[in-house]
Amino acid sequence: MKKINRLFTVVHVFPWTVYAGAILWDILYCGNTVVPNIYVAVLLTGLFVFYAHFFILTNYLNKRKYKGYFVRLISILLTAPIPFLLFIDRDDPLYQREWISMVLGTMAGFLILSFLVRMAQNLIINTLQQEQFKKQAISSELIYLKSQINPHFLFNTLNNIHTLVYTQAPSAPDAVMRLSSLMRYMIYESNAATVPLSIEIEYLQDFIGLQQLRYAAPDVVDFQVEGDIENCKIAPLLFIHLLENTYKHSPAKLETCTIKVRVAVREKEVVFSAWNPVAFKKDHAPDKPGLDEPGLEEPGGIGLANVQKRLQLLYPDKHHLDISLTDAVYKVQLTINPEQKEHDSKAQLLYH
Known part of the structure; x- marks a missing residue:
């Protein structure tokens, strides 16, 4: 379990680290004052949408609680644009022209991405579960078969010893x-x-x-x-x-x-x-x-x-x-x- 958890942690952390590193590189070495703000807004929105959606997928959709899932999904969609409102210069012409498409594109992209990651993890988990059940069944059957050996052998051998004792x-x-x-x-x-x-x-x-x-x-x-x-x-x-x-x-x-x-x-x-x-x-x-x-x-x-x-x-x-x-x-x-x-x-x- 620890190895699988570590693997999933790496899968989650690595792409976010790369993206954050790209933002830091752009801020420190490119000197662009507009694009980094967009990067940060996309990063924060992406983190929020991805993991909030990932959470409700795990705790509601996976458990077939459809009403709770859609109610919380609507809440995510309503609160997701907040990072754009905080970090983007609303007087910037690029923002005024593209902010709706940027917000919708970011939300849609990370919603789909979180869904794909959740499904991939489900597939891995189900595969491991089936393998575990199979191995447990094999182990249980081996224990059962092994337990049959003792009475079978003991029955035959005690018959032989009984004959020896009977004949002194x-x-x-x-x-x-x-x-x-x-x-x-x-x-x-x-x-x-x-x-x-x-x-x-x-x-x-x-x-x-x-x-x-x-x-x-x-x-x-x-x-x-x-x-x-x-x-x-x-x-x-x-x-x-x-x-x-x-x-x-x-x-x-x-x-x-x-x-x-x-x-x-x-x-x-x-x-x-x-x-x-x-x-x-x-x-x-x-x-x-x-x-x-x-x-x-x-x-x-x-x-x-x-x-x-x-x-x-x-x-x-x-x-x-x-x-x-x-x-x-x-x-x-x-x-x-x-x-x-x-x-x-x-x-x-x-x-x-």
């Missing part, structure tokens, strides 16, 4: 500690617009470690990282649902390195890839997986839709999500350009 598995306490670490990241550390990719990868690794407790075979996920992850930042919690889907669509029993996950940093891109075998439904033959379409969610699932919506808001035209099912293998690849635009509006709303 010795790994249950470790699972609770891992969940505590994950929730700390989700609730506190992921509040920033972006997080270091290395931190996000640690979160994924913790999640994989928690899920590993469900399986008898060691290291069912082959997780590999490529490229310089230390100097890259991304929006938090983008990959977790894609990783969850690899477990969701896999058979109940997995062998070592059955699921493959890759995170690669390539120049200006970050690529997340995952492959996993598809679980078959009982009424499907092995050559016809029970996954009818790529990215199918369980009833009530919000993971993939959440990711797609957040990508549209955070990385418009800067991401590509490819999900496919071929040869009974579920594949997902997300490519993003981490140079995202900030969604915090720097432009502030002005008065109307």
